[in-house]
Amino acid sequence: MPIVCGISIRKHSSKCTGECEVLEFSKNSPQRNSLEVSGDIKADGELQLANVSHEKELEEVKRQVEELKRENELKCKECAEACKSLKDLQNELMRKSMHVGSLAFAIEGQVKEKSKWFSSLRDLTRNLKILKMDQIKVSEEASTYKQQFLADFADMSSTIQSKLKEQVELHEDLKIKFIKGAKEQKELYNKVLDLKGNIRVFCRCRPLNAEETASGASMTIDFEAAKDGELNVKSNGTSKKTFKFDAIFSPQANQAEVFEDTAPLATSVLDGYNACIFAYGQTGTGKTFTMEGTEESRGVNYRTLEELFRIIEERKNAVRYEISVSVLEVYNEQIRDLLVSGSQQGVKRLEIKQDGEGMHHVPGLVEAHVNNMNEVWEALRTGSNARAVGSTNANEHSSRSHCIHCVMVKGENLLNGECTRSKLWLIDLAGSERIAKTEVQGERLKETQNINRSLSALGDVISSLATKSAHIPFRNSKLTHLLQDSLGGDSKTLMFVQISPNENDLSETLCSLNFASRVRGIELGPAKKQVDSMELLKYKQMVEKGKQDMKNKDFQMKKMEDTVHGLDIKLKEKDMKNKSLQDKIKELESQLLVERKLARQHVDSKIAEQFQQQHMRQQNEEEDAAPTRLPLASKISALKTCDENKFPLNIPRPLTENNSYKLSVPSATVDCPLKHNDLTEKENKENNPDIDEQPVVLKRLGRASMCPIAHRILPTPAPRRNSLIPIRTLSAVPKLPPPLFPLRSIQSEEMEDADGVDSKCLPEPTSQDSPKELKTASKKLNSVLRRSLQKKMQFKSPMQQNIRRVGVNVGMEKVRISIGSRGRMAQRVMLGNARRVPKENQLKQRWNIGTANKAAL
Numbered sequence: 001m002p003i004v005c006g007i008s009i010r011k012h013s014s015k016c017t018g019e020c021e022v023l024e025f026s027k028n029s030p031q032r033n034s035l036e037v038s039g040d041i042k043a044d045g046e047l048q049l050a051n052v053s054h055e056k057e058l059e060e061v062k063r064q065v066e067e068l069k070r071e072n073e074l075k076c077k078e079c080a081e082a083c084k085s086l087k088d089l090q091n092e093l094m095r096k097s098m099h100v101g102s103l104a105f106a107i108e109g110q111v112k113e114k115s116k117w118f119s120s121l122r123d124l125t126r127n128l129k130i131l132k133m134d135q136i137k138v139s140e141e142a143s144t145y146k147q148q149f150l151a152d153f154a155d156m157s158s159t160i161q162s163k164l165k166e167q168v169e170l171h172e173d174l175k176i177k178f179i180k181g182a183k184e185q186k187e188l189y190n191k192v193l194d195l196k197g198n199i200r201v202f203c204r205c206r207p208l209n210a211e212e213t214a215s216g217a218s219m220t221i222d223f224e225a226a227k228d229g230e231l232n233v234k235s236n237g238t239s240k241k242t243f244k245f246d247a248i249f250s251p252q253a254n255q256a257e258v259f260e261d262t263a264p265l266a267t268s269v270l271d272g273y274n275a276c277i278f279a280y281g282q283t284g285t286g287k288t289f290t291m292e293g294t295e296e297s298r299g300v301n302y303r304t305l306e307e308l309f310r311i312i313e314e315r316k317n318a319v320r321y322e323i324s325v326s327v328l329e330v331y332n333e334q335i336r337d338l339l340v341s342g343s344q345q346g347v348k349r350l351e352i353k354q355d356g357e358g359m360h361h362v363p364g365l366v367e368a369h370v371n372n373m374n375e376v377w378e379a380l381r382t383g384s385n386a387r388a389v390g391s392t393n394a395n396e397h398s399s400r401s402h403c404i405h406c407v408m409v410k411g412e413n414l415l416n417g418e419c420t421r422s423k424l425w426l427i428d429l430a431g432s433e434r435i436a437k438t439e440v441q442g443e444r445l446k447e448t449q450n451i452n453r454s455l456s457a458l459g460d461v462i463s464s465l466a467t468k469s470a471h472i473p474f475r476n477s478k479l480t481h482l483l484q485d486s487l488g489g490d491s492k493t494l495m496f497v498q499i500s501p502n503e504n505d506l507s508e509t510l511c512s513l514n515f516a517s518r519v520r521g522i523e524l525g526p527a528k529k530q531v532d533s534m535e536l537l538k539y540k541q542m543v544e545k546g547k548q549d550m551k552n553k554d555f556q557m558k559k560m561e562d563t564v565h566g567l568d569i570k571l572k573e574k575d576m577k578n579k580s581l582q583d584k585i586k587e588l589e590s591q592l593l594v595e596r597k598l599a600r601q602h603v604d605s606k607i608a609e610q611f612q613q614q615h616m617r618q619q620n621e622e623e624d625a626a627p628t629r630l631p632l633a634s635k636i637s638a639l640k641t642c643d644e645n646k647f648p649l650n651i652p653r654p655l656t657e658n659n660s661y662k663l664s665v666p667s668a669t670v671d672c673p674l675k676h677n678d679l680t681e682k683e684n685k686e687n688n689p690d691i692d693e694q695p696v697v698l699k700r701l702g703r704a705s706m707c708p709i710a711h712r713i714l715p716t717p718a719p720r721r722n723s724l725i726p727i728r729t730l731s732a733v734p735k736l737p738p739p740l741f742p743l744r745s746i747q748s749e750e751m752e753d754a755d756g757v758d759s760k761c762l763p764e765p766t767s768q769d770s771p772k773e774l775k776t777a778s779k780k781l782n783s784v785l786r787r788s789l790q791k792k793m794q795f796k797s798p799m800q801q802n803i804r805r806v807g808v809n810v811g812m813e814k815v816r817i818s819i820g821s822r823g824r825m826a827q828r829v830m831l832g833n834a835r836r837v838p839k840e841n842q843l844k845q846r847w848n849i850g851t852a853n854k855a856a857l
């Protein structure tokens with residue numbers, strides 16, 4: 001018997017397990033042998049049976065195993081597939097979950113962003129509110145500021161105006177005072193100079209030069225008494241003669257000290273007086289030194305011009321000056337222009353001429369315009385270089401000509417427009433040495449003779465001027481002729497008499513001093529001089545006082561100017577501030593406008609929505625109610641009630657050209673099925689209040705019908721004439737048709753076609769009516785109709801309008817107009833003399849409502 005063993009079943013089953021245990025038991029049990037022995041035969045049969053049954057069972061089991069195997073394989077396959085699909089699904093799930101994750105992340109981000117937006121929107125709204133508040137506050141502030149500013153501005157401008165006026169007056173006053181003061185000052189100054197003497201003589205003595213000192217020359221001038229203006233000339237140790245001059249300058253006096261007393265002449269020249277400063281004396285006594293000086297110690301010429309420019313600068317706000325300089329010399333009675341270059345010299349002979357104003361001048365003489373001291377110095381140096389210099393025995397470098405500088409001054413007073421023209425002559429005369437001493441001959445003798453002659457002529461002129469002689473011999477020499485304008489009249493003359501301290505030059509010194517003494521003595525007597533010192537002091541004080549006053553006034557003016565300037569600046573600042581505030585207001589206003597527009601749009605859209613919903617609701621209700629049709633009268637009354645409740649009763653309802661009513665409803669407030677919500681109109685209405693006065697005209701011109709199904713009939717294109725009240729315009733007061741005749745009998749006509757109505761509905765004028773009567777009646781009717789329409793035309797719903805069309809009582813007792821409910825038929829009923837009815841009756845009258853095709857009551 002084959003022993004079933006070694007069967008291995010992978011999947012455990014209870015059944016299998018039991019059999020296996022049995023098999024195992026039979027194989028391994030120790031009792032097996034005993035069983036075999038004891039009942040072999042018996043057992044053999046049983047065993048065979050058992051074997052058979054076991055085999056069968058085994059077969060069955062095998063089959064089952066096979067089936068199970070197949071099933072198992074199938075299941076495995078399914079399992080594998082399931083695993084695979086599970087994996088796929090897992091992957092998919094993973095992908096999906098990842099996607100979901102990313103989506104969640106994105107959503108989270110969006111949510112965050114949304115919340116951020118919300119918060120920012122909230123912030124913005126809050127900011128907007130704050131801004132609005134700010135704007136209101138700023139507007140208020142601005143308005144108060146503006147008011148304040150305007151008040152301030154008015155106040156300030158009035159203050160400025162008054163101040164300005166005051167300033168102008170003060171300025172004018174000061175100007176007048178200044179002019180007066182300047183004039184006074186000039187006069188006083190002139191007087192001072194007059195008192196000092198028109199011709200003043202200063203004496204200057206040069207120091208002994210090295211040669212003289214070396215030779216042991218003794219001093220012939222005693223300067224002990226020079227302090228009192230007296231000069232003592234000694235000879236051989238004893239006093240020989242005493243001279244008195246306006247000023248005496250010892251050899252130690254420097255150029256500045258010499259010029260100190262000369263400076264007032266510069267002021268006189270700028271004041272418009274002619275002046276002449278000349279140096280007279282023996283050769284080598286220092287005439288050129290005094291007048292021209294050296295580069296280190298400048299002389300009178302340079303210093304005078306310097307003083308001129310200083311005063312010009314001082315007076316620049318009051319007077320404008322022009323200065324020009326000419327440099328010339330008179331040599332051997334001939335005039336030479338020293339500012340002309342060497343090659344041009346002598347080309348043209350210069351002569352002295354008198355112009356139309358009686359002034360003497362040399363035509364063709366170069367006039368160098370100078371604006372500053374550099375230019376002056378340039379001109380002076382040019383002249384000095386060109387000067388003819390001769391050499392004599394007395395002085396190696398003595399000049400043999402009269403060197404003349406002419407300074408021409410033109411002045412224009414900017415305050416009073418006064419113009420002045422004056423001349424200053426600065427003359428370095430040629431040496432006045434004696435011919436015998438210098439032992440000159442020939443050309444030099446001629447030069448000396450000419451020089452002496454001209455100097456003598458100068459003396460004569462001065463003498464004649466002093467004695468106020470009728471004839472002054474100016475023309476005796478070129479020198480005096482040239483100085484004619486500056487030696488006579490109001491001109492000031494200053495003479496420097498230059499002397500030598502050397503005892504050897506005593507005779508020349510005495511000669512010069514005598515000449516100077518004669519000049520001075522003739523001009524100014526001692527008595528006059530005394531007056532001079534007293535008066536001078538007095539006038540000096542006056543001048544000082546005037547100067548101080550002027551300074552004070554100037555200071556006051558400057559202060560006032562500063563105040564005005566400060567006010568100007570303040571005003572400008574206010575202007576700027578105001579402008580910025582205005583800009584801010586404008587900006588806020590525009591912002592507000594935008595916001596308002598948005599709000600309005602929002603409200604409009606809300607209203608439109610509401611209207612649409614209501615309209616839909618209404619339509620639904622109507623459709624529901626349609627099958628159960630109410631009797632017309634009750635419907636009409638219902639509609640009437642409805643309309644009267646919904647529409648304001650006092651709004652006139654105009655007719656259109658087609659005699660169809662255009663519905664006029666307050667678009668935003670009334671709930672009406674046919675309400676036309678015209679946003680643009682509403683906007684216009686809001687922005688333009690005038691529109692309110694006109695009735696709102698609906699866009700849809702459909703006619704309302706009594707038929708409950710069809711509420712509106714489309715407007716007929718042709719104008720309807722079945723009414724007596726055609727209104728052509730949309731104005732609140734409709735215009736009446738021109739000719740209307742009084743109706744005499746009731747005519748009831750059914751009108752099939754609107755176009756064919758005209759001739760039928762209008763009453764024929766009767767033969768009994770005179771044209772006048774007709775006219776009067778027509779007028780009356782017109783006015784009554786108009787009045788009635790104005791009173792009775794009320795703002796109704798389309799249904800109400802239709803009802804109105806049925807019959808119109810125009811307020812006259814016997815005039816009734818009936819119009820078919822569909823607007824096609826009308827019947828005119830009445831007709832008699834039109835007369836006014838009492839107001840109560842009029843009020844009682846109502847629009848008559850007719851049936852579809854019947855005439856009204």
Ligand SMILES: Nc1ncnc2c1ncn2[C@@H]1O[C@H](COP(=O)(O)OP(=O)(O)OP(=O)(O)O)[C@@H](O)[C@H]1O
Nearest residue numbers: 206207283284285286287288289395397398399431
């Ligand atoms: N006050 C003074 N102090 C110093 N030096 C002087 C003074 N006066 C004249 N001199 C000197 O004396 C010399 C002669 O002077 P200057 O040439 O001016 O005389 P002048 O009178 O002009 O002679 P001329 O008639 O020949 O022209 C010069 O060298 C000058 O420097």
